[in-house]
Amino acid sequence: MSDTVNTPEVEMTEQQLSELLQVRRDKLAALQEAGQDPFVITKYEVTAQSADIRANYEAMEGTTVSIAGRMMSRRIMGKASFMDVRDNSDHMQVYVRRDDIGVDEYMAFKKWDIGDIVGVTGTVFKTQTGEISVHATAITLLSKSLRPLPEKFHGLKDTDTRYRQRYLDLIMNPDVKRNFVIRSRFIKYMREYLDNMGYIEVETPVLNTIAGGASARPFITHHNTLDLDMYMRIATELPLKRLIIGGMDRVYEIGRIFRNEGMDTKHNPEFTTIELYQAYADFHDMMDIAEGILSGAAKEILGTYEVEWMGEKVDLSPGWPRLTMVEAVKQYVGIDFGAITDDAEAVAAAEAKGVELAEAAEKTWGNALYACFDQRVEQHLVQPTFITMYPVEVSPLTKRSPEDPRLTERFEFFICRSEMGNAYSELNDPIDQRERFMKQVEQRERGDDETEMLDEDFLTAMEYGMPPTGGMGIGVDRAVMLLTGSDTIREVICFPTMKPLD
Secondary structure, three states, X not given: OOOEEOOOOOOOOHHHHHHHHHHHHHHHHHHHHOOOOHHHOXXXXXXXXXXXXXXXXXXXXXXXXXEEEEEEEEEXXXXXXXXXXXXXXXXXXXXXXXXXXXXXHHHHHOOOOOOOEEEEEEEEEEOOOOOEEEEEEEEEEEEOOOOOXXXXXXXXXXXXXXXXXXXXXXXXXXXXXXXXXXXXXXXXXXXXXXXXXXXXXXXXXXXXXXOOOOOOOOOEEEEOOOOEEEXXXXXXXXXXXXXXXXXXXXEEEEXXXXXXXXXXXXXXXXXXXXXXXXEOOOHHHHHHHHXXXXXXXXXXXXXXXXXXXXXXXXXXXXXXXXXXXXXXHHHHOOOOHHHOOOHHHHHHHHHHOOOOOOOOOOOOHHHHHHHHHHHHHHHHXXXXXXXXXXXXXXXXXXXXXXXXXXXXXXXXXXXXXXXXXXXXXXXXXXXXXXXXXXXXXHHHHOOOOOOOOOOHHHHHHHHOOOOOEEEEEEXXXXXXXXXXXXXXXXXXXXXXXXXXXX
């Protein structure tokens, strides 16, 4: 019987799978009875990785190495065999001959299964066909695979299974690992970028008594000892700004955020952001940092500013265009909000273009402007673009523009029609902040449960004096989607949220 299991393309009966599982357990029992239990082994000395052997073959030819990994295939040919071992870096062909490892060891090897974890000591050489290999002098069974891998010809292609069983996805589709390597390198790059600018990385609470810092629906949990409902954080903004008030002038946090909202190709209920705040800076400084991080990371990690994402060729070269929201709406929608001063006129102009305001939104100039942008402009923003000067109605934590108090010094930047980050010249007037919080409370009372909650302690902190501050948040998952060319966020999160199987 084959020791591989079929995927949904070629279904295996429950009886067939049950028989395979039993065969493997019987093999384990026999090993344990013979005093050869692989699970008692605690360590194996690895001296080389497959990728290093390939890259440095001329220097390593004839040397003795020890490698370890998963046996992915095997060809038994009488007194000699070949097996393919995949380690952390690559795969390596191993030549196993009975006369080199011993008769008993060779007979045991023939009973191993595809998927077993093995250790190999041997010399580096090339076969007659030119394949870089290891000629085994000793082999060790390090861990027994009790469940067969998917059938190797069809592999593991079902996306639902891939995301639910990421461990199996990584075993059968080694290229998937690239996304998570790039993710790790991107996070490392961001840290180094900000550390070199004098920023300090901090950690703030995940559980809060108030869901603040963003407009989103929170997850609610209960603290048993305090008998208190708490909210999983929807943003790290307010704690970080408290640190700015306390005199920590440059802070950032890379952390998990939780929002009790829908799931699609760009959204997962828990995701990762970086938020950073810099005293005595404004949103222009944040634009420079955003561009520097994304452009620099692409060049550092990929070796190029050119990437392909969402079916588009994107140029991340520095010098991204910067448009005010009024300019963008005028360019793409044909409404010049800069020439409109009346709320009713603005709403009518939007409706004439087929743009409808949200039911809970006040019929104001600012809400009409934002609705036009949201419904008509975003779809055009393929190349990296900063959109600046957002209406105050949708920016409760942002400093007003000195030139036009209806607008705020805020930007979002977009790539391939996707919002990648959000930044402000932070509001530091506690009186203005209270008024905006109260408007958000009123909007919540009208039925919008995704609006900001009133945070009295944050207002108290602001009253001690907060310096002019620039702040920004960037979605790490979406940035990694860009750098890896992934069309869905589930490809860049190791364990995405999935609906339980029935």
